[in-house]
Amino acid sequence: MHKVLKGFALTAMAVAISGAVQAQETPKPGGEVIVTYQNDVATLDPAIGYDWQNWSMIKSLFDGLMDYEPGTTNLVPDLAERYEISDDGMTYTFHLREGVTFHNGREMTAADVKYSLERTINPQTQSPGAGFFSSIVGFDAVSSGDATTLSGVTTPDDYTVEITLSAPDATFLHLMALNFASVVPKEAVEEWGRDFGKHPVGTGAFKLDDWALGQRLTFVKNEDYYRDGIPYIDQIDFEIGQEPNVALLRLQRGEVDIAGDGIPPAQFLQSRQDPEFQKLMVIGDQLHTGYMTLNVTIPPLDNLKVRQAINMAINKERIVRVINGRAAPTNQPLPPAMPGYDSDYEGLSYDVEQARALLEEAGYGDGFETELYVMNTDPQPRIAQAIQQDLSQIGVQAEIKSLAQANVIAAGGEQSQAPMIWSGGMAWIADFPDPSNFWGPILGCEGAVPGGWNWAWYCNEELDARAEEANAMVEPDQREERARIWGEIFTTAMDDAPWVPIFNEKRFTVHSARMGGDDALYVDPVHVPVNYDYIWVK
Structure with a gap:
């Protein structure tokens, strides 16, 4: 991921975190959170969004077959309940969780997984992530516009997806955890067309409730999310147009919970030397x-x-x-x-x-x-x-x-x-x-x-x-x-x-004193920059 956006081996490895370690407390459900950004969000379409600001937002609205344990780079099944890899490393069989529903109430099935991959690769989508899936059989035909379906992706039944590769690829499970592999419902994409990114429908922990362009986005808890008790927060308000220096002052006054743009360079040394402010700062290594x-x-x-x-x-x-x-x-x-x-x-x-x-x-x-x-x-x-x-x-x-x-x-x-x-x-x-x-x-x-x-x-x-x-x-x-x-x-x-x-x-993230959750969630290496699904309000 390059920083035009603002640019992970199955080895389980925790990202090193320094700074004040959160006390191990029991997460509390409920509460509303305010996050500030200076610039508006370009899109919430997982096939299109590829920048520092919208990456974690999209991850909270959508799911893929694979994801990572919160705050780590330990790869685990997500919409897939389990998977098998053929002896030759060429075929991946994913067994889907049953009963997972999109935000529109419809159950997610294997056909949705196939459609979502084909949509990302289709040149008409203009996805910057299409090339990640070049190892799937049939990629060349779809990416060239000669076909609309991937011959290497089959759906034996509603809860099974088989993906065949043209060559063994040790990174393939990671690719299934990228935003570009998020599962979307065909009917919602067809309803909104190019505006799907402004009207996103996924299976994620949050769903978009309102978007006033240039002013605010509101995410609300998905009450039907397949993970019991997740997310903890009821609502997130992303306030747009907040100058970073002002956002930082508001955070110190308790009016803002997460300063999305971080600490402005001119205030960094002063902030880091302030004992009270240090309690609000989380420092993490990045890839x-x-x-x-x-x-x-x-x-x-x-x-x-x-x-x-x-x-x-x-x-x-x-x-x-x-x-x-x-x-x-x-x-x-x-x-x-x-x-x-x-x-x-x-x-x-x-x-x-x-x-x-x-x-x-x-x-x-x-x-x-x-x-x-x-x-x-x-x-x-x-x-x-x-x-x-x-x-x-x-x-x-x-x-x-x-x-x-x-x-x-x-x-x-x-x-x-x-x-x-x-x-x-x-x-x-x-x-x-x-x-x-x-x-x-x-x-x-x-x-x-x-x-x-x-x-x-x-x-x-x-x-x-x-x-x-x-x-x-x-x-x-x-x-x-x-x-x-x-x-x-x-x-x-x-x-x-x-x-x-x-x-x-x-990476330096700053949050208000009322926020709970392990520090690693605020500098999450893959839900960049914050894993909204697992943080909570004290």
């Missing part, structure tokens, strides 16, 4: 890496020693201080919470003298001129300036190109246009907790195409082949070995230095 791409096709960045020198010239600790400590320095693409992360990997450490020596060996002892593209939203230009200053110490003069996000993305997606890009504001947050999601789109050959997200234009076919082998390891007893292989893929890629991995950003 995120902020990095600078080095376009391996543009001289002199096509020289390995030059790329290594740039890596060793960047003072990552200083960059973290620029953003008031809201991240941890890193030396590899995978974040620490991701399977495959190598805690023993040393990488290219900060060493200005060695960086100068490498440039000399590469024939650029006098340095060179280049360009560094960056999104023009604070604090990204300040980070780019810190990188610029570091590079000047080894004679590399980088002109900063500070542009609107869309223009930076366009520059990165067109080969030979952007020598270097600081990814901040667009840095990668995993769509699901599996290392494969950090490879294909942003480091694999498939992303090194016009319009792609591999802005380093790095393509290592040998590593791509190893990645395909890792993705074919679907057996549970292969998880540990698969994670090890993925770790080697990423550290081997760093031998080629197509990136400067800089930091893993932390």
Whole structure:
């Protein structure tokens, strides 16, 4: 999930949470909650919505075959009561829960699952998540518009769905937990057409009660939700148009329960140093890496020693201080919470003298001129300036190109246009907790195409082949070995230095004193940013 939206192995792993730990109290049902956002929500259609703001809203309105245990990346069945995988890893059989109803009162069946996948893949839907399901047999025919039904998805009865893949895919169960795989009723989609995103109908814990565009969205508890006692909250009011500084003041006064846009940078240090405010703050690790791409096709960045020198010239600790400590320095693409992360990997450490020596060996002892593209939203230009200053110490003069996000993305997606890009504001947050999601789109050959997200234009076919082998390891007893292989893929890629991995950003959420629930729910790694289904009012 890239941050155009604002971008997970079946290994059960809890995301590290710091800050004040909530006392273990019994959740209370009832109550109303106010959440603020500055900007309106674009859509609540699960096939379309793909941004930081609407991701958790959609997850509370819809369900899929799979989901994650609250506050963790531990994958569990959701609308599916259980599932089986064939011996060859090519066929998944899902047995649905009986009696689950949509918000319109109709029971959800296997036909709805099939329709929902076909709708997401259908090019007329224009879903940004269609490509996730390319391994399903029949995908090419549907995505090209030659067919409207997936030959690889069958429904033997109302409560059984069989999905056949064209190749084994260890990530497939994660894909069934994405918003894009949420189950929707065909009759509601056909009734509202392109406006379904403003009139969403799902099976989720909440349902949309009212939406005054530009002002407020109101979610109310789904009294018929299949999970007994969930959600705890009766109503959530999302207030739109709230300037973040004002929202924070209102939260401190008890008028707001969750500041959806977080803590404004200008108030971060003051807030974090306030003992009373610390009690309201929750800090969590994200499946995120902020990095600078080095376009391996543009001289002199096509020289390995030059790329290594740039890596060793960047003072990552200083960059973290620029953003008031809201991240941890890193030396590899995978974040620490991701399977495959190598805690023993040393990488290219900060060493200005060695960086100068490498440039000399590469024939650029006098340095060179280049360009560094960056999104023009604070604090990204300040980070780019810190990188610029570091590079000047080894004679590399980088002109900063500070542009609107869309223009930076366009520059990165067109080969030979952007020598270097600081990814901040667009840095990668995993769509699901599996290392494969950090490879294909942003480091694999498939992303090194016009319009792609591999802005380093790095393509290592040998590593791509190893990645395909890792993705074919679907057996549970292969998880540990698969994670090890993925770790080697990423550290081997760093031998080629197509990136400067800089930091893993932390998430800071703030909520009122009246809110209950484990801290992990407020920095939920997959119900980004908040798992509304399980928080409660004290």
